[in-house]
């Protein structure tokens with residue numbers, strides 16, 4: 407078997423550029439059960455920005471806001487609204503990851519740099535992906551601090567309680583019409599990923615709109631990136647709506663794994679998170695399609711959780727409404743019981759639900 411030139415241990419962190427990191431940080435603590443662990447800003451010697459790091463099990467999110475009007479961060483927020491800037495990948499050798507990918511055509515954002523403090527050193531390097539999104543390679547094997555040099559450990563007055571979010575399952579990108587294959591090529595050639603699945607508009611179309619999607623994955627399968635592009639339909643595709651309001655390609659949704667989706671979703675609802683709804687008719691004869699499941703169907707129905715099955719098992723999933731005012735980024739909560747796929751059997755019901763929301767916004 408050929409050598410994996412880009413071994414990845416998992417998602418290191420996801421960084422969001424936002425208009426008000428202090429409030430985003432509290433939102434994710436309060437609503438999603440994250441815990442504040444680190445902070446960088448004027449108090450730590452950073453003059454032009456603040457960043458808050460929150461954590462839950464293996465998931466780390468960073469929220470960053472510019473303190474000055476003219477900066478890359480401020481311009482990013484002006485153009486895109488709140489959104490994902492960095493999909494950081496945890497590697498053993500950041501310099502080699504940078505070298506191997508730029509050798510194969512990746513565009514450099516930052517060549518490898520090592521940062522030190524009393525807890526050791528972290529090496530990072532970054533390359534471009536779709537839109538203004540970047541991948542940062544993070545090598546932290548010689549570091550024992552809470553996040554990065556330059557950050558100090560932080561604690562919130564807010565007593566957060568976890569809601570069972572375990573790890574990032576997959577991150578989906580939306581790109582322009584005709585660009586999906588270019589980015590699948592990028593992940594295959596530059597990053598050494600493999601094409602897992604292709605969905606065309608016969609899989610993913612409703613009466614109104616359609617999209618195409620291909621899923622790429624790294625060697626060990628820990629990183630999965632579905633890439634969507636709009637397809638022609640009678641009305642505006644949900645992907646076109648995203649591209650219009652995000653002002654270009656970017657991260658559409660982050661799927662987070664849980665071991666108990668009924669409890670996790672019930673708690674999220676209690677804390678104010680809103681989900682897309684499928685009609686009750688979705689649950690009629692659902693077991694004929696998906697077979698036996700361990701959960702009580704009534705529990706799934708009461709939380710409006712979707713079910714799908716593939717050759718290897720079944721999965722349970724649900725999607726939030728956009729988590730900022732622009733109809734851009736949203737979250738998926740997913741519980742896998744063997745299934746390695748993405749819920750193809752739910753696409754139609756789901757997209758009809760998205761289109762109902764689009765219509766309410768006047769964007770269909």
Ligand code: FE2
Pocket residue numbers: 576578659661738748
């Ligand atoms: Fe997904």
